[in-house]
Amino acid sequence: MAKKKIKKKSSLKLFNILVVALGIFSGVLFTILPMIKATLTTYASETKNMYSGIAMIFGGEATNNWTTNYGNGDNSVSGSRLVEVSFNVMACMALVLVILGALLVLVALLSKSLSKNKLVGLLASIMLLSGGVLMLTIRSSCLTALNVNEYLVDLYSLAYGAIVSGILAILAGIGNIATIALKK
Numbered sequence: 001m002a003k004k005k006i007k008k009k010s011s012l013k014l015f016n017i018l019v020v021a022l023g024i025f026s027g028v029l030f031t032i033l034p035m036i037k038a039t040l041t042t043y044a045s046e047t048k049n050m051y052s053g054i055a056m057i058f059g060g061e062a063t064n065n066w067t068t069n070y071g072n073g074d075n076s077v078s079g080s081r082l083v084e085v086s087f088n089v090m091a092c093m094a095l096v097l098v099i100l101g102a103l104l105v106l107v108a109l110l111s112k113s114l115s116k117n118k119l120v121g122l123l124a125s126i127m128l129l130s131g132g133v134l135m136l137t138i139r140s141s142c143l144t145a146l147n148v149n150e151y152l153v154d155l156y157s158l159a160y161g162a163i164v165s166g167i168l169a170i171l172a173g174i175g176n177i178a179t180i181a182l183k184k
Helices: 002-032 053-058 089-110 118-136 139-146 160-182
Strands: 034-041 045-052 060-070 075-085 156-158
Touching: 002 053, 002 089, 002 118, 002 160, 034 053, 034 139, 034 160, 045 053, 053 060, 053 089, 053 139, 053 160, 075 139, 089 118, 089 139, 089 160, 118 160, 139 156
Parallel strands: none
Antiparallel strands: 034 045, 034 156, 045 060, 060 075
């Protein structure tokens, strides 16, 4: 019986380490990968613009990488230009919530007194889940940071960086809730 309890405890610790890794990996991907993309399709061409995560979070000059495909896609032209971006409070809050949630899980894992407290785990889960949801709903605040004309708003959508990061953060939050439910 004691062997089974030790095995369960070690597997829960391993699962908590996975939750921490998912949360931190989600935050890193959120800053590195593109957050917003704009696609303009005309009769003869399709132009895609990608805006990186770190510039969309902290502002400054962002590199706008664009690619235009002509005809059937065999002919394409690529380039980049600098775009001025203002500080994005919502993106920064999403990043901070996910990183703090992951670090709170790590602190609770390392501390004997906090590891038994389910409220700390629940708070970390709420932080991870809310940060993940913010990552998935960040489009409007990014458009405000880019100062996009109201007629061009429909051309912009979330890029794969924000989507993957949001899903990973939500999975980390759900995984932490599972570890809380499995604890006695």
